[in-house]
Amino acid sequence: MIKRVAMTLSGCCFASAALAHEPGVVLPDLTVSAGRVEQVQGQTIAPISVIDRETLDQRQARSLDDVLQEIPGVTASSGPRRDALQPTLRGLSDGRVVVRIDGARQNLQINHRGQTFFDPALLQRVEVLRGPASTLYGSGAIGGVVDLRTLDADALLASGAVHGGRVFSGYQSNADERVLGATLATRQRGFGLLGSLSTAQANDYQDGNGERIAFSGSDSESALLKATWAAGEASNFSASYLSFDDESLSRVTADRPRGDVIVRDIQQRTGSLRYTFQPLGSALWDLDVSAYRTTVDMDEQPEDPTRPSIVNELQTTGLDLFNTSRAVTGPMAHQLTYGIELYRDEQVGLENGQPRPQFENAEQAVMGAFIQDRIALIERAALTVGARVDRIKLSAERQGLESIRYTEVSPQATLSVVLTDRLDAYLSYAEAFRAPSLRELYVGGQHFPGNTFVPNPDLDPERAHNLEAGLLWSRSGVWNTADRVHGQLSVxxxxxxxxxxxxxxxxxDPAMPNTTRFENVTEARLEGIELELRYDHPRYRAALIGSRVRGDDRTQGDPLAAIPADEITLLAAWRAVEGMEIGGRGRHAATQDRLPLTTDPDAAGVAPSHAVADLFASWQLGSALRLDARIDNLFDRQYRRAVNLVPNPGRNLRLQIGYDF
Known part of the structure; x- marks a missing residue:
């Protein structure tokens, strides 16, 4: 069998157990599953990054932006207002990234609003797969996949414990944010049950110039109920219900500095059932089945009584089933993953209780089937090939709007080679697609005074063709038996x-004056390079992370909008004594002046270069008490990330205390 297959280094997490390791103890391996096959990090066929609970605690994560830090080529865009945040992977966002919570797709797409809403305090781990992944995940995975997994009883309780819990409280100085949370869990005879509640209230934050960013506060409540059952050695069941509520002042265009003032009430509910069948030693079965429903209600009540009240609702119901079988044919070993995915989106839009053409009552039904074979060709090489077929039907209630059908095929191939004991290489080609959203196809009504939306049933799906090459360098025992170095270069x-x-x-415009319509207008090209180098030792760690993305409209010759700036991040931390770590991070972003021509008065102008420094410290006092402190934007710099239209926060002191019992 090959030693390592198709290379990646993820690297956003350092195992929490390492904080307490003594010199001479080997650091533990980490596993990932976003590629639908659980395997050791560094042995995956695509760049996958992992953020674990330890890292989320250390960051005191309160938003998607906090979650996605320190991943090359990844950022949260359209912020910093939390009701507008979206993941951006390799310059792509706005429905071009698949987001899942406990296997449930989060498919909401409305301009100027976020895609999914959750409290990071209820997450156990996050996996981010960078690059096209439609072969496994279908429509929308042009940029990649963000896979969120919630807490369960086994993750919270110490080994051998039957009952337990956690309470925590946090504070952020910039927005005077106050956070409270409590979790209770029990397990016995293979059954586990966890319940968790959290609440957060934040005022408007201030930028580095001390200016208040209006309507940037939030008032949220979250809850999680999750049951697990180990029904024998092979079968495992889980059921989870996650809720999020936020009723806060905002703008209709939450990602912009201007716009009508509203009270936006967001209610998101995600229910998921999961069954896995993994007989020990079985070559035939490694089965994973998930059924889910996600509902997002976004009600917007205007501050101006002459403006209409708006309701946007999207309900997604789905089934995801896949299995992995292993076999040997002659000199070749196969790892065959195959499955089906079914889901339906149903959206409803109302304006003062009547149908709202800007968010047309419509639905989308998707059926996908996929297969992928990872073949060990010889001792030092492997080939992974796969394909997926999706059939999509979209329809709207309004008379005169036609039903639309698409059939898409997404192939993929990766060749990986072990060059030396410490150096691996891979070359991959993947195709991906994004079907037009319901809103893009069927939107109508007024855009703004004097301008009207026009539906476009002739839209074609976006189709991506991605060529990628990479090197992975990995070495353990550099200076002693307990340390290791990982490095990755991806182009x-x-x-x-x-x-x-x-x-x-x-x-x-002589053809369609005073109109707005979604159109297939661009042949786009995104090129990039990602570099990651990490050193980890039981007493200290360091990282160098860099990325460069270029996006161009090949039709007009202009740059694409909302492309991240070139960035480089340096991180260093020292585990001074057992249970204590102190460190710092510096991030430099280059000037982003590659912008398209536009008449939009709120369009992003040049984003000047900036450097931001952060300090952090964590103390684990025994097995029960944990303290986390950090200062973000230590020097109170005024800056705006290139993917945002609104300035980022100035200096922010974060404090959090947690108690396990």
Whole structure:
């Protein structure tokens, strides 16, 4: 069998157990599953990064932006207001990234609003797969996948414990944010039950110039109920219910500095059932089945009584089933993963209780089937090939809007080679697609005074063709038996045909004056390079992370909008005594002046270069009490990330105390 297959280094997490390790103890391996096959990190066929609970605690994560830090080529865009945040992977966002919570797809797409809403305090781990992944995840995975997994009883309780819990309280100085949370768990005879509640209230934050960013506060409540049952050695069941509520002042265009003031009430509910069948030593069965429903209600009540009240609702119901079988044919070993995915989106839009054409009552039904074979060719090489077929039907209630059908095929191939005992290489080609959203196809009504949305049932899906090459260097025992170094270099080019953009036309346009329509207007190309180098030792750690993305409209020759700036991050931490770690992080972003021509008065201008420094410290006092402290933006710099239209927060002191019992 090959020693390592198709290379990646993820690297966003350092195992929490390492904080208490003594010199001479080997650091534990980490596993990932976002590629649908659980395997040791560094042996996956795509760049996958992992953020574990230890890392989320140390960051005192309160938003998607906190979760996605320190991953090359990844950021949270459209913020910093939390009701607008979206994941951006390799320059792609806005429905071009698949987001899942406990296997449930989060498919909401409305301009100027976020895609999914959750409290990071209820997460156990996050996996981020960078690059096109439609072969395994279907429509929308042009940029990659963000897979969120919630807490369960086994994750919370110490080995051998039957009952237990955790309470925590946090504070952030910039927005005067106050956080409270409590979790209780029990397990016995193979059954586990966990319940968790959290609440957070934050005022408007201030930028580095001391200016208050209006309507950036939030008032949220979250809850999680999760049951698990180990029914024998092979079968495992789980059921989870996750809720999120936030009723806060905001803007209709939450990602912009201007817009009508509203009270936005967000209610998200995600229910998931999961069954796994993994007989020990079985070559035939490694089965994973999930059924789910996600509902997002976004009610918007205007501050101006003459403006209409708005309701946007999306309900997604789905089934995801896959199995992995292993076999040997002659000199080749096969790891065959195959499955089906079914889901339905049903959206409802109301304006003062009547149908709202800007968010048309419509539905989407998707059926996908996929197969992937990882073949060990010889001792030092492996080939992974796969394909997925998706059939998609979209329809709207309004008379005169046609039903639309698409059939898409997404192939993928990766060749990986072990060059030396410490150096691996891979070369991959993958195709991915994104079907037009219900809103893009069927949107109607007024866009703004004097301008009207026009539906476009002739939209074609976006189709991506990604070529990628990478090197992975890994070495343990550099200076002693307990340390290790990981390094990864990835280079990619992603060509996207029929890129969909919103086109706003004025009264001077002879064809469709004073209209807005989504159209296939662009042949886009995104090219990038990602570098990651990490050193980990039981007493200290360090990291160098860098990324560069270039996005161009190959039709017009202009740069693409909302492309991240070139960034480099340095991190260093010292585990001074057992249970205590102190460290710092510095991030430098280059000037982002590669911008398209636009008449949008709120469009992002040049984002100047900036450097931001953070300090952090963690103390684990015995087995029960944990303290975390950090200062973000230590020097109170004024800056705006290139993927945002609103300035980022200034200096922010974060404190959190947690008690396990």
């Amino acid at each position: 990619y080019r992603n060509d996207i045909d029929d890129f969909i953009e919103q086109i706003v036309r004025g009264d001077g």
